[in-house]
Amino acid sequence: xxxxxxxxxxxxxxxxxxxxxxxxxxxxxxxxxxxxxxxxxxxxxxxxxxxxxxxxxxxxxxxxxxxxxxxxxxxxxxxxxxxxxxxxxxxxxxxxxxxxxxxxxxxxxxxxxxxxxxxxxxxxxxxxxxxxxxxxxxxxxxxxxxxxxxxxxxxxxxxxxxxxxxxxxxxxxxxxxxxxxxxxxxxxxxxxxxxxxxxxxxxxxxxxxxxxxxxxxxxxxxxxxxxxxxxxxxxxxxxxxxxxxxxxxxxxxxxxxxxxxxxxxxxxxxxxxxxxxxxxxxxxxxxxxxxxxxxxxxxxxxxxxxxxxxxxxxxxxxxxxxxxxxxxxxxxxxxxxxxxxxxxxxxxxxxxxxxxxxxxxxxxxxxxxxxxxxxxxxxxxxxxxxxxxxxxxxxxxxxxxxx
Amino acid sequence: xxxxxxxxxxxxxxxxxxxxxxxxxxxxxxxxxxxxxxxxxxxxxxxxxxxxxxxxxxxxxxxxxxxxxxxxxxxxxxxxxxxxxxxxxxxxxxxxxxxxxxxxxxxxxxxxxxxxxxxxxxxxxxxxxxxxxxxxxxxxxxxxxxxxxxxxxxxxxxxxxxxxxxxxxxxxxxxxxxxxxxxxxxxxxxxxxxxx
Numbered sequence: 238x239x240x241x242x243x244x245x246x247x248x249x250x251x252x253x254x255x256x257x258x259x260x261x262x263x264x265x266x267x268x269x270x271x272x273x274x275x276x277x278x279x280x281x282x283x284x285x286x287x288x289x290x291x292x293x294x295x296x297x298x299x300x301x302x303x304x305x306x307x308x309x310x311x312x313x314x315x316x317x318x319x320x321x322x323x324x325x326x327x328x329x330x331x332x333x334x335x336x337x338x339x340x341x342x343x344x345x346x347x348x349x350x351x352x353x354x355x356x357x358x359x360x361x362x363x364x365x366x367x368x369x370x371x372x373x374x375x376x377x378x379x380x381x382x383x384x385x386x387x388x389x390x391x392x393x394x395x396x397x398x399x400x401x402x403x404x405x406x407x408x409x410x411x412x413x414x415x416x417x418x419x420x421x422x423x424x425x426x427x428x429x430x431x432x433x434x435x436x437x438x439x440x441x442x443x444x445x446x447x448x449x450x451x452x453x454x455x456x457x458x459x460x461x462x463x464x465x466x467x468x469x470x471x472x473x474x475x476x477x478x479x480x481x482x483x484x485x486x487x488x489x490x491x492x493x494x495x496x497x498x499x500x501x502x503x504x505x506x507x508x509x510x511x512x513x514x515x516x517x518x519x520x521x522x523x524x525x526x527x528x529x530x531x532x533x534x535x536x537x538x539x540x541x542x543x544x545x546x547x548x549x550x551x552x553x554x555x556x557x558x559x560x561x562x563x564x565x566x567x568x569x570x571x572x573x574x575x576x577x578x579x580x581x582x583x584x585x586x587x588x589x590x591x592x593x594x595x596x597x598x599x600x601x602x603x604x605x606x607x608x609x610x611x612x613x614x615x616x617x618x619x620x621x622x623x624x625x626x627x628x629x630x631x632x633x634x635x636x637x638x639x640x
Numbered sequence: 641x642x643x644x645x646x647x648x649x650x651x652x653x654x655x656x657x658x659x660x661x662x663x664x665x666x667x668x669x670x671x672x673x674x675x676x677x678x679x680x681x682x683x684x685x686x687x688x689x690x691x692x693x694x695x696x697x698x699x700x701x702x703x704x705x706x707x708x709x710x711x712x713x714x715x716x717x718x719x720x721x722x723x724x725x726x727x728x729x730x731x732x733x734x735x736x737x738x739x740x741x742x743x744x745x746x747x748x749x750x751x752x753x754x755x756x757x758x759x760x761x762x763x764x765x766x767x768x769x770x771x772x773x774x775x776x777x778x779x780x781x782x783x784x785x786x787x788x789x790x791x792x793x794x795x796x797x798x799x800x801x802x803x804x805x806x807x808x809x810x811x812x813x814x815x816x817x818x819x820x821x822x823x824x825x826x827x828x829x830x831x832x833x834x835x836x
Contacts, residue, residue, distance in 0.1 A: 573683070573686065585732075607766070
């Protein structure tokens, strides 16, 4: 046989196999058609995510049902940090309840103190002096900054952006120093009292805060430079965990999550407490409702918080720091719900009094707990690595989830 | 405790709760669902409506659809110990268009089931699980009524007034076969706690 003939036979054979392969592929495709998208059998696997996983920001356990990397179902399991705070409130007098609130959302203790005091003050009908109102707002907003900075640093690190963490914690350190100077504590502040504040500001505090705040927008620019147009950051966050405004309302999501979905709703604006109604600030919103938009909303909120602090510092005048509160706090036998805009969302306290000096029932409406409820909905269909982004974007604190 | 001293000791006069039967929301519930509203009051600008236990899901549905209370803020319970019915189940709803809240309550005796509103508001799902866990009130029609903060098999409901503050010996109470009575802290241990 000549070389040409051999090659002809080879060519025929190759053509035959190619045809056969084509037919086989078509047959396989036809067989697989009832379940499109699955090349192999679905290999469902149960996977425990946490409670000792660093990206769960505490002790959240997720029981995942995964098909390869894809999440079919996520079931949160919590309670590892349950300390019975609501029971403790019932056993102690009203002022003794304030330190317990520090341990709920422990990266934003001031707003917790604030919500607790607000509930009892509403029940008592106490007026807060103006200076106390302004200092409360300053503390709240500094707390919001520090909470958002923790969020920025840690959720960045979860997605591989290590650098912003160091910048964010540098600024947070300064804020914690301000708190330390004001009330002696850095994390569990216990910095508010029913009817006002425990202490007046130390000399020079306002100047130092004012200096920090005037510098702060430039620092936010630094973080944005690292993340906002970063291609990796965008790839990891855009289109991840999209939730519509209607669904946000249905799930009871509040805070930056609902604002990231286009609802301009902020308790500081909707139902102003203290002196928020006279302050000039913008409620930042975004339309897409994905992880990236929630990031932008939080970053914008930091800028607005800095604005609010500056305005309050300008308005600060000498005056009383505590309202007229009876020495023994015995509110009328009524019930009240009061809430503030905490960095995570709506933080509410539902207080039932029976006329004694201890709350009969004190219930916390924790934003993290309610927001976490939507995690299975957000995570469905995403990859396991996106789950890390989603836990970060909900911004949970397990102290508050478990109480 | 120097900082706990109040600058002045003065009784603050405060108007108490007033009847809110004439409030438009209450009238709206009455009109749509007759014989459901037990009472209504208003205190510090907050409206509380007490409704029949069996109609709570219908009231929630009415408030959501007709009165635009689209956001279920919170659900919780209160244990009144000696009162009949023993528990109050308390819901808070918020309306974005009205920028207002309403509190809806219903009584529930020990062991009684309350209709679940989890099908009306998704947000109520975990709140009701928490109520079951903490108070032992069951919700009929709830999609997934498991304990949420304590673990499945925990003995007791911590926020009931008769639950001891110091806790219970959960090892012996939950897994008697694995953790026999006396198998945990020693019988002579003064810190040893048993279920009363």
